[in-house]
Amino acid sequence: MIRVDVFALNKRFRRLELPVRTAAEKLIRLIRLRNCALTVYLAGKSVMNKNVLAYPAPKGFPRPDIMEVPLGEIFLNPDYIKKEKLEKLEIRNSKLEIPAKLVYMLAHGFLHLLGYNHKHDRDRIKMERKERELLGKLR
Helix, strand or coil, X not given: CEEEEEEECCHHHHXXXXXXXXXXHHHHXXXXXXXXXXXXXXXXXXXXXXXXXXXXXXXXXXXXCXXXXXXXXEEECHHHHHHCCCCCCCCCCCCCCCCHHHHHHHHHHHHHHCCCCCCCHHHHHHHHHHHHXXXXXXX
């Protein structure tokens, strides 16, 4: 069972809730995770002045409100992401109903929850490779 909850913290982002949920569910299936839960928040600049923040769920952290194993939380700022230049972005012929840059940052945050990072060059290269792989399959 996969559970993805998406909450628009700004009413302007409500139209993005369903497409972001769909994209997140596809990401989880591509990684072949089962019995997991993910929470995504769509926030404006009053909450965060960044593109994405990812907070992995601490192991053993009690979540009596869900039956699945929590992966963590991703915060996305659609306004900030919209203004960014992302040259490496390659999502062609996507059937997802959200901007490609938002999908990219969702995938980026998702990989952070799975332990990927970009602290060192080798880590960054590994993470970018996985991003390209996921985005190539998210059509």
